[in-house]
Amino acid sequence: MTNATVGLTVTHRRYVPYSHAHYAGNLVDGAYVLGLFGDVATEVCIVADGDEGLFASYSDVQFLQPLRAGDVVEVKATISRVGNRSREITFTASVVCRGRTDLSESAAEVLAEPLVITKAVGTVVVPVANKTQ
Template identity: 55%
Template sequence: MNTSPTTDTPTVIHRRYVAFSDAHYAGNLVDGAFALRLFGDVGTNLGIEVDGHEGLFAGYSSVEFLAPVRGGDVVEAQAVLATKGTRSRTIDFELRILCRATDDSGSSRVLDTPLVAVRARGTGVLPKEAEQ
């Protein structure tokens, strides 16, 4: 598990190449559910790191789609523990594009500054039997 560079906030990051086969829409666009799937994975990883248990995801309180994700991109999904209650966990998620495909030939460029594509906040719950 990583921690934020300025605090000891539990943070997990996964990087992934977005396959062209993940694109379903004109303009080589990937659906928004793609980001939410990655948030599920990184959130589960965070739960294991923090609590020793995958936990259960209760829902999102907010989701913002800020930029398109396309086949051929390289992205990173981040989960940051915002608050920790007795059994509930508020998690902030962010999906950033690190490399952008320039066309469908496989050509890509590394972005000087990662592009934030999706932000979300959600709640995970530690099952009663898993309480520490």
């Protein structure tokens, strides 16, 4: 039995620790966000199909703004197309809180508007639903 429907959305939030900074300015590499997209895609598959599924491909990835250590990032995955075994998923990653080391080492703020940093479209595959259940 499948609950996969267009519009099903799952959201995760995560604090980005300073140990993940790889570049000057406490920048975090884009692969970190892609890993988060994989995590949220797994939950979409569990909710929709009762299986973790497998990530098959990305058809588009756009890095729009930087992710920095000290940020709180929110990732959303929304099913945009349902096939027999495939699910096309639209992803967004937004910074919702940002560190303010210009004020003090531990200062941070909630952003008035989330800052969209990455968008992507990917495809996952799940086992064929068992029709006898």
